[in-house]
Amino acid sequence: PTPGALHPRPTAAGIARSRVALVICVALWLLYMTTVVVTLSRGAALVDVWHLLGTALFLISVTMLTFSAGMYLLARVGALPRLAAHRRARRADIDEGFDHDDVRVLALLPSYGEDPAYVRMALWSVALQEAPHLRVVLLLDDPPGDDPALRDRVARTRAIADEIRLELAAPRECAQDAVTRARTLPAPEARRVVAEAYATVARWARECATAEPRDGHVETFFAEQVLGSLADDLGSVADALGEAGDVDEEILSSTRVQSLARRLTRILGAEIEVFERKRFPSLSHEPTKAANLNVYLALVGGVHHLRDLDGIEHVVDVPVCDAVITLDADSMLLPEYAARLLHALQQPGYERVGVIQTPYSAYRGRRSAIERLAGATTDLQHLVHQGLTAFDATFWVGANAVIRWSLLEDLGTVETVDGREVVRFIRGRTVIEDTEASIDVIGHGWRLVNYPERLSYSATPPDFGTLVVQRRRWANGGLLVLPALWRTAAARRAAGHPLRTAEMLLRTNYLGSIAWVTAGLLVLLTVVPLNGELVSIVLILIALPYFVEMAHDLRMLGYRRRDILGVYGLNLLLLAVNLAGTIGSIAQAFTGHRVAFARTPKEGRRTPAGALLILAPLVVAAASIIVAVRSVGEGSWIAAAFAAFTAVCVVGAMVRLVGVRNSIADLWNGWLEWIWVPVRARASATQEDSVPAWRRVLDDGLIEPVTG
Known part of the structure; x- marks a missing residue:
């Protein structure tokens, strides 16, 4: 298998420990809540209304944090047995x-304002996927314009398709020739012909990998893990066929050899x-990725006559398909992605699986500390x-997916927008349209599944400002989708197919x-005063199973256990970002105005984060220091230690991840x-006088003088 595709197999002890960790976390929360309530009920503090409200707010906060920690541990309880039981299909x-x-497979790669270098690698990775009939369409969404830089970028992006077609011509002809000859030759000769074809295509792939620039870790990943892995796979088949020699045909039949030849043509x-x-003016131009996908999906299965902006008619013939692969322009698929996921959809029990995916992992070999830690959170x-799938609580992660066409037919709706009929398969009411679509999927009785391998990878922001753009978008929209989840749960319950408790909690x-x-x-950090009554050793211990198990997961994913401290510091840095996203969701709920999609910058230059997002962590650090000093004065050593630890983590993250x-x-x-x-520059008197008065009246109207 491709290096990194398979997870390390969890041990029986690790699986048992995951269950114990969840039980301990819940038990410690119950002990803490009971202890605090009993302690306060025996004192006179309940007479103080403000103290009572502050205590209630603190306990609610602890409960919310414990709930999310518990859901992480619950997901692990489901994930580890899945990974342990997984066996690769032969x-x-x-x-x-x-x-x-x-x-028949249709692969769609939407692109808007993307660097052509990223688009090229993504398009190559999907063009080399193995499927019987694969059509790959680059959905280029940059608007037509006169800007020379924009026109040049669009032209370079268009040329990528021509480059790939040209590069594939020779190896494709070699593969097709092998299929033709293998049908007519005796088994030993057919094996030799197919082995030569595999060796030839493997050399081609290796030459392509060698010629690729390796200016950064993403380019290196593409050369080694996409082109290089394909070359290794094809070369191993060529070697195996050569070693087979003149074996008995019952062991390696002509039918099997011909099947191997067809595999090469599929690739x-x-x-x-x-x-x-x-x-095309007649098509929807809504500025969202969902709309870009919807427009092309609406054309599937028909021949359409469309006039472009110059009035020239184009005949757009889009054949029917059985499945659709979607891939973001900054992502890549490993060579076996489509083959393994399409094969999984053919298995018994998967008839109602509408979406199957491998949630993307972070590229290895990151450039900066923040990119490495942000990649760690992605891998976590x-x-x-994987655990969500164990409890049938999967969400569509939009960077990549394989979708049944029959599901899309169920999801399709027709709306009238500005007097024009618009077909929607994926609704884009929020900036997390993939998450929103997941609720529509389960509402129609379909399932979503995460395949238990790492077969897709995507870019991680290299600096704090770029990460802010990405994480603010992720934080915006979840609250808006919650009512849809509750409505779907109620409908499923009324229909006699209720969501399971674990699924509902995880979703x-x-x-x-x-x-x-x-x-x-x-x-916990800034609002409610920390004191001896609320901060105890039990409170600290509640989080211990969560952090211990997450540190173990980081080690399993190829990081260091001590990176858990960096992840905690990064999350503290992103508090203000997440708060801004949450406020954006609430504002959209009240106003109904959709927040504009903010594309994550990928130009390679540092993106400024904004003064408020730099100032916010400093405020958290300062508040934590104040609380620590005051707690020391009151003799509350546990509260002082927690506050001091938080301040150190925030300051350390600022220095290491953002930079002074x-x-x-x-x-x-x-x-x-x-x-x-x-x-604003004002026109000079000479310029104003050069325009006749009658022209100003006709063009601008009569301007009444402002009086007293």
Whole structure:
């Protein structure tokens, strides 16, 4: 298998420890709540209404944080047995399935404002996927314009499809020739022909990998894990066929050899196209990725006559398909992604699986400390998603997925927008349209599944400002989707197919945890005064199973256990970001105005984070120091230790992950932006006088003088 595709197999002891950790976490929370309530009920503090409210707020915050920690531990309880039980499907079984099931696959890669270098790697990774009939369409969504830089970028992006088609021509011809010859030759000769074809294509893939630039870790990953892994796989088949020699045909039959030849044509047989919806006035131009996908999906199965902006008619023929692969332009698929996921959909028990995916992992070899730790949180979420599937609580992670066409037909609705009919398969009411679509999927009686391997990878922001853009978008929308989950749960219960308790809890936490964890941490760190009555050793111990098990997960995923401290510091840095996203969700709920999608910058330059987002962690650190000093004066040593630890983590994260110089620069630029008042240049008297009075009246109207 491709290095990194398979998870380390959890041990029986690790699985048992995961269950014990969940029980301990819940038991300690119950002990803490009981202890606090009994202690306070014996004192006179309950007479103080403000103290009572503060205590209640503190206990609610502890409960919310414990709930989210418990959901992480519960997800692990489901994930580890899945990973331990997983066995890779045999290649012979996958080949046989494709030989008997002529599945038609449409792969869509939406791109808006993306660096052509990223688009090229993503498009190559999906073009080399193995499927019987694969059409790959780059949905280029940059608007037509006269800006030379934009026109150049779009032209370079369009040319990628031509480059891939040209590069695939020779190896594809070699593979097709092998299939033709293998049908007519005796078994030993057919094996030799197919082995030569595999060796030839493997050399081609290796030459492509060698020629690739390796300017950064993403480019290196593409060369080694996409092109290089494909070359290794094909080369191993060539060697195996060569070693087989003149074995008995019952062991390696002509039918099996021909099947191997067809596998080679499936890998190299993709049709590559480019489609730009904004060239056609009759199509929807809504500025969202969901709309970009919806427009093309609405064309599937028909021949359409569309006029472009110049009035030229184009015939757009989009064949029917059985499955749709979606992939973000900053992501990559490992070579076996489509083969293994499509094969899984063919298995008994998967008839109602509408979406199957491998939630993306972070590229290895990151450039900066913050990129490494942000990648660690991404990989931890990959593990969580495996646990969600164990409890049938999977969410669609939009970076990649394989979707049944029959599911999309169920989801399709027709709306009238500005007098034009618009077909929607994926609703885009929020900026997390993939999460929103997950509720629609289960509402129609379909399931979502995370395949228990790491077969897809995506970019991680390299600096704090870029990470802010990404995480603010992630934090916005979950609260808006929660009512839809509750409505779906009620409908399923009324229909006699209720959601399981664990599924409901996990889904609720997935949608709302950013909001209440942020609120809970702010309460614990800054709002409610920490004192001996509320902070005890039991309170600290509640979080211990969570942090211990997460540290173990980091080690299993290829990080260090002590990185748990960096992850905690990073989460503290992102408190204000998550708060802004939560407020955005609440504002959208009241106003109905959808927040604009903010694309994560990928230009390679540092993105300023904004003064407020730099100032917020400093405020948290200062508040923690004040609480620590006051707690020492009151003799509350546990509270002082917790507050001091938080301050150290925040300051350490600021220095290590943001940088002192970058922090000062962002604060200074924020100050300048606040005090700077732009002055609009006024036209000179000469310019005004050069326009006749009658022209000003006709063009601008009569301007009445302002009097007293």
